[in-house]
Amino acid sequence: MRLRREGLRTGRLLTCFPEVEGLRNASLLFLVEGASDIEPLQRLDEALRPELGPTLRWAAAASTLDLAQVDPRLDPGKVFRLEAGEFRDLASELIREVLAPGLVQLRRGESVRFPSATRMEGSVVMGPDFLEREAELAELQGRIERREHTLVLAPRRSGKTSLLYRLAETLGERFRVELLDGEQHRSPEGFTAALQARSTGKPHTAALREVRERGWEVALPAALRTLAGGRKRRLVLILDELVFFLEHLKKREPAKAFLTVLGSAVEQTQATVIVAGSANLMHFARNTLHLTLPGLFGSLASFPLPPLPARTLEIQLRRVLMGTGLVLEPGDLDWFRENFDLAMPYPALRFLSHLASVTRERKLGPRELDDALATYLRMPAVFAEVKAQLNQFAEEEPTRADRVEAVIDRLAQAGTLKLDDVKARLGGTKEASTFEWLVTHLPVHMDGQDFTLASRLFRRYWQERTR
Structure with missing residues (x-):
C-alpha cells in the first residue's frame, strides 16, 4: 500500500460542463505513468462509455501542469486526481459502481469528493463522506x-x-x-x-x-x-x-x-x-x-441496525481508499479481504487514517500491514466501548457473560456457527434475553441459519485479545 502519486505528468480527463457557458465544471483526472496503465485506461473507457454524453466527455491531458490546454474554461480547483492503475483489477460494472457518487457530483458541476478516513475519523459523517x-x-x-x-x-x-x-x-x-x-x-x-x-x-x-x-x-x-x-x-x-x-x-x-x-x-x-x-x-x-x-x-x-453486506463493504472500502489517497498494490487486497472491513466504521477509519500517515514515509506490504494492525488492535481505545459493555454485563450477569464470550471465541475461530447452536450455547429458550443482548451489543450477522461475526476487524481483534 502506498500514497497516490498526484505528481504524475500525464493522464486522461473526464470533464463535465453541465451548463452551455461552461462556467460551472468539474473533472476527474486519471493519471498514467507508462505502458502498464494502458489496460486500466481501456477498462475505464469501457466502463464509463455508457455514462458519456454532451456534457460528460473524455479528454487527453498531455501535461497535468497546464490543464487549460484541454479547455481554457476548465476549473483547476475542481479536478480530483486518481491513478488509472487504481482500477487495474476491477471489472467494468464494479468500476461504475465505485465511481457512481463521483459521477453524480460531476454532473452537477461540483468538486468530486469520495469518503476520506482522515475527514471521517471520530466525527459524525455527513454529505459525501456518509457510507x-x-x-x-x-x-x-x-x-x-x-x-x-x-x-x-x-x-x-x-x-x-x-x-x-x-x-x-x-x-x-x-x-x-x-x-x-x-x-x-x-x-x-x-x-x-x-x-x-x-x-x-x-x-x-x-x-x-x-x-x-x-x-x-x-x-x-x-x-x-x-x-x-x-x-x-x-x-x-x-x-x-x-x-x-x-x-x-x-x-x-x-x-x-x-x-x-x-x-x-x-x-x-x-x-x-x-x-x-x-x-x-x-x-x-x-x-x-x-x-x-x-x-x-x-x-x-x-x-x-443490520451490518452492511460484504459486497457493499468492499465497494465502500474502495471509495474510502480513493478519498484518503491510498493505493492498493499486488497482495494488499487479499490481505484486506481476510483481515479488514468497514462494518464497524469508527475503529476501521482510525486505522486507515493511521495508514495514510505511515505511507507518507514508506510503502506497506501485506506483512507490514499485518504488523501495523496487530499493534493498532492492542491500543486500549480501539474497541473501548465494546470492552466496557462486556465488562458491565459480566459484573451484572457473570454466567451469561461467560456464555457470550464463549460464543464469540468460537465464532472468531470457526467463522460460522448455526443459529440453533448459538442459542443452545447461550442457554436455549430460557435465556432468550442473553441472545438478544449479544445481537444488540456485538457485531454479529444472521443469514438464515448461519451466524457469523459481521466485522472482520472485530474478529481479528478478538483473536488478538485471546492470544
Whole structure:
C-alpha cells in the first residue's frame, strides 16, 4: 500500500460542463505513468462509455501542469486526481459502481469528493463522506411516513449516529426534524431547555431560565407545539442515546414522569419519535428502573441496525481508499479481504487514517500491514466501548457473560456457527434475553441459519485479545 502519486505528468480527463457557458465544471483526472496503465485506461473507457454524453466527455491531458490546454474554461480547483492503475483489477460494472457518487457530483458541476478516513475519523459523517445505507434509510423513512414510533438499536461506533443525521438530511424538506443527543443532558429541565431553545431561537441558558420558571412539565409540551409549527411539516423527534439521559435521572419515578409527559406531548402534536441507542431502552427500563414504559415508549417498534453486506463493504472500502489517497498494490487486497472491513466504521477509519500517515514515509506490504494492525488492535481505545459493555454485563450477569464470550471465541475461530447452536450455547429458550443482548451489543450477522461475526476487524481483534 502506498500514497497516490498526484505528481504524475500525464493522464486522461473526464470533464463535465453541465451548463452551455461552461462556467460551472468539474473533472476527474486519471493519471498514467507508462505502458502498464494502458489496460486500466481501456477498462475505464469501457466502463464509463455508457455514462458519456454532451456534457460528460473524455479528454487527453498531455501535461497535468497546464490543464487549460484541454479547455481554457476548465476549473483547476475542481479536478480530483486518481491513478488509472487504481482500477487495474476491477471489472467494468464494479468500476461504475465505485465511481457512481463521483459521477453524480460531476454532473452537477461540483468538486468530486469520495469518503476520506482522515475527514471521517471520530466525527459524525455527513454529505459525501456518509457510507451508504440506502435500504435502512428507506425503511426508516417508510416508518416515519406511517408515523410508526421506532427503537433503533446498534452497537456503539457502528455508524448509528451518522445514519440518524443522514436521515434528518433526507427528511428535511418534508418534515421538521429535531435530533437530540441524550448524553448531553442531565435533567428534564436541561432536556426541555434544548427543545425550548430550538423552538424560540434563544440561547440555551435563557431557555433554561424560562423552563425553571414555568416548570418543565408545562414548558416541554409547549416547546413541542411550537416546533410542530401548525403541522405544516410534521415533527420528527430523533432521540439518540436516550438511555444515557434516563440513567442520570437515577430513579424510577422521575424517569416515568419524564417519559409520560414527553409521550403525551408527542401524541398531541402528531409527531413521530425515533429512539436510538446502543443500549436497549426496554431492557434498561425493566432491569434497572423496574419500570413498565408508559405510553408510546412501551410500544416502540424495534429496528436492529443490520451490518452492511460484504459486497457493499468492499465497494465502500474502495471509495474510502480513493478519498484518503491510498493505493492498493499486488497482495494488499487479499490481505484486506481476510483481515479488514468497514462494518464497524469508527475503529476501521482510525486505522486507515493511521495508514495514510505511515505511507507518507514508506510503502506497506501485506506483512507490514499485518504488523501495523496487530499493534493498532492492542491500543486500549480501539474497541473501548465494546470492552466496557462486556465488562458491565459480566459484573451484572457473570454466567451469561461467560456464555457470550464463549460464543464469540468460537465464532472468531470457526467463522460460522448455526443459529440453533448459538442459542443452545447461550442457554436455549430460557435465556432468550442473553441472545438478544449479544445481537444488540456485538457485531454479529444472521443469514438464515448461519451466524457469523459481521466485522472482520472485530474478529481479528478478538483473536488478538485471546492470544
